[in-house]
Every structure is written in C-alpha cells, then in structure tokens.
Amino acid sequence: MSMQPDAGGALFPAEPGAVLRERPRLINLAYRFLGSLADAEDVVQETYVRWYAMSAQQQAAIVSPGGWLTKVASRICLDLLGSARARREKYVGEWLPEPLPDRAEWGGGRAEASGDPADRVTLDESVGMAFLVVLEAMTPAERVAFILHDVFRYPFGDIAEIVGRTPAACRQLAASARRRVGAHRSEGADRGQRAGVVGDFKQAWESQDIKALIGLLDPDVTVVSDGGGLVRTTLEPLGGGEEVAQSLLFVSARTPDAKILERSVNGQPGLVVEHEGTVVSVLAFDIVDGRIQHIWAVRNPEKLRPWAS
Structure with a gap:
C-alpha cells in the first residue's frame, strides 16, 4: 500500500486505488508512444512492477506518484522506441500501428463488462492512423517530447528529466516533430x-x-x-x-x-x-x-x- 507522510513526518496510507487509477492514462500515453496496444500494456505492467517493488518508505518519499509513474513509463517507452527500429528492420513487409476499434465494439462489445482500463484509449486525433504513421518517422526523443508536450501538455522541465536533455533541447525536439506533423497534415474532410x-x-x-x-x-x-x-x-x-x-x-x-x-x-x-x-x-x-x-x-x-x- 502506498503511504504519504503527514505534517509530523509519520506515514499514513494513501487513498486506496489512487495509484491504480493512473493506469488508463498510462495506457493512453504508452499507446501513442509505441503504436501498439500489446506493447503499451507490457510497459504499464512493468511500470507497476517497479512501483510495488519499492518499500512503503520509498513510495512515501515520492510527492507525486502519478508523476513518478509517468516518468518511468515514458523512459521504458523511450528505450523500446530505440530498439524498435532494429526490430522493424527484420519485420517482414511494412510495419503499421495496431488499429483500435471504438470502445463499444471492443472484443465483441464486452468492453464495459471487462472493466479493463486498456479498452479506454481515448480515440482522438492523436491516435488517428495518419497521425501515428507520421510519428513512426520521428526519432524516439522527438516522439516522446512531442507527445508529452503537445498531446498531454507536460512542461518541458518535466520532459527534460525523462529524455535526459535540457528543457531548451526538448523544446526544439517538440518543434521539429511539430513541423513533421504539419508537413503531412492536410485539410481533410469532416x-x-x-x-x-x-x-x-x-x-x-x-x-x-x-x-x-x-x-x-x-x-x-x-x-x-x-x-x-x-x-x-x-x-x-x-x-x-x-x-x-x-x-x-x-x-x-x-x-x-x-x-x-x-x-x-x-x-x-x-x-x-x-x-x-x-x-x-x-x-x-x-x-x-x-x-x-x-x-x-x-x-x-x-x-x-x-x-x-
């Protein structure tokens, strides 16, 4: 159980389930990073493994569990993106992102009954197939900086800690990625x-x-x-x-x-x-x-x- 210190420094339990409620957001984040729901689920599982491997005291020392989980998941994704290019060189034929149905159509309409947060990927422009295909052409650092800032609105200071660069460099990465998206974005139909x-x-x-x-x-x-x-x-x-x-x-x-x-x-x-x-x-x-x-x-x-x- 996660615990947080009170004003006197003693530990007390965090709200039950508060950490697990971060899971849908982490799935959304990881899917946009990787273009694969299966890989996103693996990343989130590994993120929680690392959280629960810590002691209660270590968890209590973390001011923002949600921020910690985001940072860990993003770093895992960054590593996977780096190795994905080598894997895809061996992939037979063209590699495309994993397509997702609407929530109501998920697995034969069983999404509501399953309660699995993985079925709650928010289907907005940032998961459109055209958008995901453009993301595939970016460097891992560009992709992470762009998604965290432009899609999820994280400040560049936080992004810098994840990608291991300065905030100014992260701002340039996001700008470069934004130009890539703009070059491929057209005024499509409604x-x-x-x-x-x-x-x-x-x-x-x-x-x-x-x-x-x-x-x-x-x-x-x-x-x-x-x-x-x-x-x-x-x-x-x-x-x-x-x-x-x-x-x-x-x-x-x-x-x-x-x-x-x-x-x-x-x-x-x-x-x-x-x-x-x-x-x-x-x-x-x-x-x-x-x-x-x-x-x-x-x-x-x-x-x-x-x-x-």
Whole structure:
C-alpha cells in the first residue's frame, strides 16, 4: 500500500486505488508512444512492477506518484522506441500501428463488462492512423517530447528529466516533430464526409465496380499493408488509382464470401473485412477533397486482437 507522510513526518496510507487509477492514462500515453496496444500494456505492467517493488518508505518519499509513474513509463517507452527500429528492420513487409476499434465494439462489445482500463484509449486525433504513421518517422526523443508536450501538455522541465536533455533541447525536439506533423497534415474532410466516402468505397468494392473505385481514389493514392509475414499481402506500398482498384478486385475475388463492414478505426470511419467469422483485415483511410489519398490495411493477426468477436 502506498503511504504519504503527514505534517509530523509519520506515514499514513494513501487513498486506496489512487495509484491504480493512473493506469488508463498510462495506457493512453504508452499507446501513442509505441503504436501498439500489446506493447503499451507490457510497459504499464512493468511500470507497476517497479512501483510495488519499492518499500512503503520509498513510495512515501515520492510527492507525486502519478508523476513518478509517468516518468518511468515514458523512459521504458523511450528505450523500446530505440530498439524498435532494429526490430522493424527484420519485420517482414511494412510495419503499421495496431488499429483500435471504438470502445463499444471492443472484443465483441464486452468492453464495459471487462472493466479493463486498456479498452479506454481515448480515440482522438492523436491516435488517428495518419497521425501515428507520421510519428513512426520521428526519432524516439522527438516522439516522446512531442507527445508529452503537445498531446498531454507536460512542461518541458518535466520532459527534460525523462529524455535526459535540457528543457531548451526538448523544446526544439517538440518543434521539429511539430513541423513533421504539419508537413503531412492536410485539410481533410469532416467525419460525416469521411463516412460517406468510405461507404461509397465499400459499395463499389462489394459490387466490383472498378470505375467507381477509381473515381473515389486519388490518382496518386497509396496502399500500405501489414501482414507481418503471417498472412499473404503485398510487402511494399502499392500506388496509383487504377493499380489499387485492380488489386482490390483481385483481393475480393480470392475470398468472395468475405464480408466488408463499416467500423470506426482509431476514431475515424474505416472498414473491417471478416472471413468465416474472423476479422482478417482492418482498413484505415486518409481522405482529402472527397478522394482517398492513403489506405492502411492491417492484416497481421497479432495486431487484430481487439477486434476478435
């Protein structure tokens, strides 16, 4: 049990569960750092292991348990980000962040019953697939400084302690990351428009209407697929409206009994492909001026765990 000193220096128990209530925030933080819910859960578990490994006196000496947990989790993530680049060099094909469904759709609608804080990742712009993909191009220090400051509003003084640099250097890291995001951010459609385009895309795909598909795709559209070497998929990005449309028709011809469902993917309209009752692919979209510029298709079954019914 965590304890805090009173005015006379004696120890008294902290509010029961106060430390554990930090877990949802830590999950949100770690997922944005790593783009993987599984890795985020591991990070948070390790953070709590380190907390409970301390004595009551050591815990009582910590003025802000929440701040301590954030600092430890962020440092673990920073180390993981450094090693992730080497791991992903060995990854088969393209690596994409793990897609998340809406909370109500989590694990077949069991989110409320499970009570697991991991299902409460806040699905805002900072977990959109386009945003997470841009984060992947950043250095670990840029990513940590940017997310902590611009997304979670931590001061640069606190961030400096985490990344081991001066506050001024952390401010520069965040500014550099902000420029990266700005260079890739476009004035996309609102949610209603996105949903309309995705719905039209689904209908054209199901009806095998290649002309309609091409009309919905930007001429320079790109598709990135992540199978992790576990399922059949293209290993390199595919580009061009006609090429992408033809590829989509080829995919549907291979599995004519597959079902295409409209679902929220990381807080934005997307599609889920089911085959024989199993989710086999989750598609996220970047839509600008009524046309699809990017499609991210996650097919690695290890990344589709939250979508299991």
